[in-house]
Amino acid sequence: MMDTIQGQITGEPYVWRNPLAVWDSKGGNHEVLTVRVPNPNSIWRENTAYKAKTYKVGRLKHYVIWPANGERLWQRWRWWPTRRNLLHIKGQYNRKTLKAEKEIIDRRPIYWAICLLALVLAPMFFPVGLENTLLTAGVIFGVFAAINVCWTLIVGTASIFSLATYAVVGVAAFITSYMSIKLGLPWWCLPPIGAAIGLAFGAIIALPALRLDGFYYALLTLGLNELCRVYFTTSKEFGAASGGLYGADSFISNAWSPYAQSLVSYYSAFGLLVAALFLFRFTSGKRIGRILKMAPEKREAFAQATGVDYRRARVTIFLLTSVALGLIGGFYTALYRGVAFSIFGFDTVLLGLAMLTIGGIGKAEGAVAGTLIVVVLDKVLIELGPIRHIIIGGIMMTVVLFLNNGLYGMKRQFWAWRDKKRGEWRSTRTEKGGEALPEEATETDNKDLLYFRRFDKNQRDYLRGFICNEIIEEHKAKPLGQHSEALERVLLYFRRAPMDDKYAIHRLGPNGLYRIIAVAGRRGISPRVVEDKEYGTIEEAYHGVFMRRVHDLLES
Amino acid sequence: MDITFILTNALVVACIYGLVAVAISITWSSLGLINLAYGFVFSFAGYGAWLVSGLTGGNPLMVAAAGILVGALGGIIICLVVFIPLHDKPNFTIRGMTGTLAISLVGSQVLLWQFGPRAKPLPELFGFWKVSLGDIVLTSDKIGIVACSILMLAVVLVWMKSSRRGLEIRAMMMNPHAASIVGIGIRSTGLYVMAITGAMAGLASILLSQTYYIAPFSGLTPLIKGVSIALCGGLGSVQGAVIAAVILGFVEALTSRFLGGQYVLITQFLVIITILIIRPRGISGLLDKAREQ
Structure with missing residues (x-):
């Protein structure tokens, strides 16, 4: 037993002389081998030190x-x-x-102002050889970004997972082209007519949206898209052979120089994008958008219970957006003098969905940024060949696998991840030996208790440091009287223990032996016998109690 | 055109698309994944079978086995790339669907890159013979297609009813969360489901290639048809998919008989929309509660 009792931070042994020895004090050792006591602050410093690795940089609020x-x-x-x-x-x-x-x-x-200004000024900075490619890509970017902003309004704000967006645009574009070619309508008629067609088509496909929800509707609209493709490619009126319907009136005159034509197309497409952004701002950011934010997918019942007519709001947004998409279709015709069948293609839907997913569904900036990335890959880096679709698919896959909601959901996702990690690190730093856990601490009314438990824990850690054979020997020699500092500190701690389960010595009869008992600490409950061992003298019994307490201290 | 000829054609096509529809249905109901990459699996299995037929000289059994195995492999790839990393993440349904679309985008481009845009024919698997029942003439490929698809469907259904794995899959269909609590591994079951449904799509691809050629994008029409049938029958219901396949097949046959071929899709979608407006979960679809992930 003696070998095992060894503290952690034992000071070096030295000989302690009892200062009372000159008066020949009763009891007490005169000269005894003991250990030096470390500074009581040391253990506090060690236990309360911040052990996590810290860096010089603080957390700055980067607000201007x-x-x-x-x-x-x-x-x-x-x-x-x-x-x-x-x-x-x-x-x-x-x-x-x-x-x-x-x-x-x-x-x-x-940021919006800076980015839009950059788009306005961009044509001035296009490199000389690439001007044509970049302007063409810019036109495509403007038109597709406008479509995607409308689409994200349907999918994100209205929570209607429609994949028939390009079908609406395509139908409006085809019918307006047909009317322009056959009836000779001027170009400025085409967008309003397209809008009317969009409204009619939107009303038809909004009908199932009222009954179906979520992915049923997505799959249905995927089929509708295919239906439009098959219908328009096989019908006689819409030019089955030529790959599209061309020859409509346009606001871009063929008499202008090619560069001027491209420039006008670019800025008109930019204007379309700005108009789509205004639509987004004035629906999603206004009352109707707030209503719909209350009623996301699967939480409709709650919104309904609070008196929100979410169906009406959804259909309103859907129809508004259909009008906008039809208008874009008419504009498309007036811009390109017609439309190709590829607008109904599965690949177009796929690329459009890639644009939305990469940017993040439900945010205008996500739709625009995603469109920019995909259009740059698809139309500017044409020399890469079929690899560019693989790259787009790869980006889409990566975004889907690692990001919860596209590029513009990254910030929030990072914050959530950082908070989770912080919690984990904090929990690894918390020391639990005897101290109250944070959850426990909030439940305790008596906060004194928390401070006492912290003090007690540190005190025990401190005392445990110099329990060694020297002071045990010292106590064995003289259990009572003045002791060395180390032993005196330990004994003071033991004597201060609360009454419940405190050890006491019981003499068996007036001349009997001694036995260690533990008092119950409560009135009316008799003490219990701790061990069967009986001691011959009271000093031995004192030492027995001391050894038990030392044992308890080292165990705790 | 002869009505019986159109009807038998409709039946044959319904069998093939029914296979894809049942595959989509099973995947949705057990894994909660809307797999839109079956179009890719379709072409992938077709090209696999084409390679094997080149190597073996067109042994029908080998070609069919190759198609089924390569289809199962395609399903397993989708499971490993999309389902296993994503199944416990937020927004799983939409991300899973987008992930399968990304696979379909990449996969078709890779196929196009590897094999070129020219369509590839597969050898005739069922020989050249015909059976006459009165004035109805049934060619070998029609009988073979119907027999094979019904056989495959029956094998899958019996397997799902009688085997331990099938029991696990059915448990996942009822309640995926509870299934995972009682010790059914979501990921391993996902692998089985995707392999078996991929095999179904592979077989459908082999059967369809008796009529059409194999091309990188040839899986699109079967996918759309399969999705429509699965939707109409109710996602998650095998018998609903079978009923819907038969209904849509007859609608197709009747439309092309009385209105003309170009109206087939329009009438089909009108029928689908009508059915879905009356029953938003399809003909015998599961209720919302059953699949709430």
Whole structure:
């Protein structure tokens, strides 16, 4: 037993002289071998130290904050004649310097403005050899981004998983081309007619959307898309042989130089994109969008219970978007003088879905960014050949596998991941030996208890450090009287223990032997016998109790 | 055109598309995955069979076995790439569907790259003979296709009813969460399901190639038809898919008899939309509760 009792941080042994020895104190050792006691703060420092690896960089709020003073703190730029703010700005006082300052809370309008400005200025910076390719790709980007913004409005905001978006555009484009060719309609008639066709077609395909939900509707619209493709490619009126229907009137004159034609197409497609973004902003960002955010897929019952007519809102958005898609179809005809069958192709739907998925469904910026990536890969890097579709598929696959909601969901996903990791690291740092766990601590009303348990834990860690054979020998020699500092600290701790289950010595009769018992600590409950061993003298019994307590201390 | 000829044709086509529909149905109901990559599996199995027929000189049994095995391999690839990494992630249904579409995009392009755009024929598997029942003449390939697809369907159904794995799959169909709690491995069951449904699509591909050629994008029409039939019959229901296949086959036959071939898809979709408006879960679809993942 003696060999096993050995503390962790035992100081070096030295000879302790009892200062009371000169007065020949009763009991007490005169000269004894003991150990030096470490500083009691050391164990506290060690137990409360922050052991996680820390870095110099703190967590910065990267908000743009600029100083403002006086009434200018409350000055805002507003959309003229409304009171609506241009930027969501908060006026505040710096917590340290108490200076007035302004903080931009939502910076997305700034980013949008920068990106749209870049698109406007882009044609000036196109490299000389690539101008034609890039302008053509830019036109395709503008038109497809507009379609995809509408699509994300249907899929994300209205939660109607329709895959027939390109079918609506295609039907409107085909019918307007046909009308323009046969009836000689001028180009400015085509978008409104397209819008009317879009409304009619949208109304027809909205009918099943009221009854079906989610993926049933997606699969049905996939079939509708195929139906349109087969119908238009096989019908006689729409030019079965030529791969498309061409010859409609256009706002781009053939008399202009090719560069001017491309430039006009580019800026008109850009205008279309801006119009689609306005549509997104003024539906998804307004009352109807809020209604629909309350009623996402599978939570409709709750929205309905609170009085939200989500079906009506969904159908409204669906029809509005169908009108917009029809308009885009008419515009497409007027831009390209016609339309090809490939707009109904499964590949078009696939690439469109790739654009949406890469960017992230439900966000206009996601739709535009995804379109940009896919169009650059598909139309600019043409010399790569069929590999570029494989690359697009690969990007789509990677995004689907690793990102919850596309590129624009990355930030939120990263935050969630970081919080999870933080929690994990925190839980590995928490020491549990005797201290209250955080969950326990919040449940305890008496917070003194928590501090006591922390103190007690550190005290036990500290004392455990210098339990060694020397002080045990010292106690065995003289259980009572003045002891060395190490033994005295241990004994003080033992004596201060609460009454429940405290050891006591029981003498068996006036001249009998001694036995160790433990008091119950409660009135009316008799003490229990701890062990059968009987001690001849009271000193031996004292030492027996001491050894039991040492044992308990080392066990805890 | 002769009505009996059209009817037998419709029956043959319904058998083939029915196989794909049942495959889609089983995958959806047991794994919750809408697999839109069956078009790719279809072409993949066809090309596999074509390679084997080149190697073996067109032994019908070998070709059919190759088609089925390569189809199963395609299913396993989809399971490994899409289902296993994604099945416990948020937005699984939409991400799974997009993932299978990505596979279909990449896969068809790889096939196009490897084998070129020219369509490949497969050898005749069932020989050249015919049976006359009164004035109905049934050619060997029609009888073979119907027999093979019914046989395959029967084998799959019996396997699902009687084997341990089939029991696991049926448990997953009823309640995937509870199934995983009682010790049915979602991933291993997913592999079995995808392999067996891939094999069905592979066989459908071999059977269809008796009529059409194999091309990188030839799987699209069977996929769309299969999806429509599965949708109409109710996702997750085998007997519903069979009923829907028969109904749509007859609609196709009647339309091409009385209205003309170009209206086939229109009438079919009108029928599908009507059925779905009356019964949003299809003819005998599972209720929403049964598959809530």
